[in-house]
Amino acid sequence: MEETSVKTGTTWRSRRLDALGSAIFAEIAGWKAEALRSGKDVIDLGIGSPDRPPSxxxxxxxxxxxxxxxxxxxxxxxxxxxxxxxxxxxxxxxxxxxxxxxxxxxxxxxxxxxxxxxxxxxxxxxxxxxxxxxxxxxxxxxxxxxxxxxxxxxxxxxxxxxxxxxxxxxxxxxxxxxxxxxxxxxxxxxxxxxxxxxxxxxxxxxxxxxxxxxxxxxxxxxxxxxxxxxxxxxxxxxxxxxxxxxxxxxxxxxxxxxxxxxxxxxxxxxxxxxxxxxxxxxxxxxxxxxxxxxxxxRQELEPVGPLYERRRNIFVRALAEVGWEVPSPRATMFIWAPLPPVAVSKGWSCRQISREMVMEAGVVVVPGEAFGAEGKGYVRIALVEDESRLLEAARCIGKFLRKLEDEQ
Known part of the structure; x- marks a missing residue:
């Protein structure tokens, strides 16, 4: 009789899913949930979802x-x-x-x-x-x-x-x-x-x-x-x-x-x-x-560009004031930021600084490696909160960075 193949280790999950790259975003969600459980006031600058309703x-x-x-x-x-x-x-x-x-x-x-x-x-x-x-x-x-x-x-x-x-x-x-x-x-x-x-x-x-x-x-x-x-x-x-x-x-x-x-x-x-x-x-x-x-x-809608331009200006300036110089983008709702110098001196990866920023500062950002190997050494920050919350996020980040510097 002809031998037939036997299914072993059957799983109801396609191997294709392993190539979709969603694991790191699930990990970030886990960090955020953990920070919330610990009582942190979390400011989520991770996902690029507009925080304003349509007109x-x-x-x-x-x-x-x-x-x-x-x-x-x-x-x-x-x-x-x-x-x-x-x-x-x-x-x-x-x-x-x-x-x-x-x-x-x-x-x-x-x-x-x-x-x-x-x-x-x-x-x-x-x-x-x-x-x-x-x-x-x-x-x-x-x-x-x-x-x-x-x-x-x-x-x-x-x-x-x-x-x-x-x-x-x-x-x-x-x-x-x-x-x-x-x-x-x-x-x-x-x-x-x-x-x-x-x-x-x-x-x-x-x-x-x-x-x-x-x-x-x-x-x-x-x-x-x-x-x-x-x-x-x-x-x-x-x-x-x-x-x-x-x-x-x-x-x-x-x-x-x-x-x-x-x-x-x-x-x-x-x-x-x-x-x-x-x-x-x-x-x-x-x-x-x-x-x-x-x-x-008919030019009856308030354009979105000026809103995010104001947020960019406020947040980039606030980060500079706490010692983190980041580039000022010409477009999008994102800042592509090289890791803070203190994180570089500690040898931290973008994933590690992102986790610590959630747990210690209560600010969610996305590690650059979530977007590919060339993203190592960067984090992406989304300007998806109003100006007051962005200023609060910068203050929290500044306090966190000063603590890291004091520990060196």
């Missing part, structure tokens, strides 16, 4: 739509025509980019939805993709689920945390199906000017590689800077797609609404995949998003 105009629109009895059927997985048309109109208003709503825009349950699924739609197992290191965790996680090999592009201080495009070898370009970057960047808070994006598009065209640009922080820039869209580059629609999110721009994080715009073939691939996975975004949320985009174009 009253957006909430009123959502409320009215929810009450409509005809709003409860299955929505179109690609997004309503009204939302896709308004997204295209907003792209033209904001960036001067003309798009076909039918073929060059697809609605998403937030940009994370699209980032998680794009590799499944445009690659095959065994392909490669160029992704930043440090990078937002879903970039590598989406590749892991799709069976795609990450080809990491280091982001380092000496290059202003921009990738050195000239350092990508021909062999790496040949292996890659797409290159994924995001500017303004999470976690490193770097920005890219249009000439950089023009060079990226030219290289990608030369090597026949799709460019995937994550522009979730387009409306969260400071000091007069206006982040460009990669689709502004002439000919970019031939080779590029771009993610947009209403989570940060309009404080609609819980609504889960965004869109992907750009190259028709890649849009169609993601649209076809999503047609088999989900039924799209609740129509009431899409209509609230339409109201948000319309109000933005």
């Amino acid at each position: 009253e105009l957006i909430r009123e629109s959502l409320g009215a739509e929810v009450l409509r009895p005809d709003c409860y059927g299955y929505p179109a997985s690609r997004g309503s025509a009204a939302f896709r048309e308004k997204a295209a109109e907003w792209m033209n208003w904001r960036f001067g980019v003309k798009l076909c709503p039918e073929q060059e825009v697809v609605a998403l349950m937030g940009s994370q939805d699209g980032l998680a699924h794009l590799a499944l739609a445009v690659t095959d197992p065994g392909d490669g993709a160029l992704v930043p290191n440090p990078g937002y965790p879903i970039y590598a996680a989406g590749l892991a689920v799709a069976g795609v090999e990450p080809i990491y592009i280091p982001l380092r201080a000496e290059n202003g945390f921009l990738p050195d495009l000239d350092a990508i070898t021909d062999e790496e370009w040949e292996r890659a199906r797409f290159i994924l970057l995001n500017f303004p960047s999470n976690p490193v808070a770097s920005v890219a000017e249009l000439p950089f994006l023009e060079k990226l598009v030219a290289l990608a065209k030369h090597h026949h590689v799709l460019v995937v640009h994550d522009l979730a922080y387009s409306e969260m820039a400071f000091d007069g800077f206006r982040p460009p869209s990669i689709l502004q580059v002439p000919g970019a629609l031939d080779i590029a797609v771009e993610f947009h999110s209403l989570s940060k721009s309009f404080n609609m994080a819980g609504c889960r609404i965004g869109f992907l715009a750009g190259n028709r073939e890649a849009i169609a691939a993601l649209r076809d995949l999503k047609a088999n996975l989900d039924y799209g975004v609740f129509d009431a949320v899409q209509q609230a998003a339409v109201a948000a985009l319309e109000a933005d174009m």
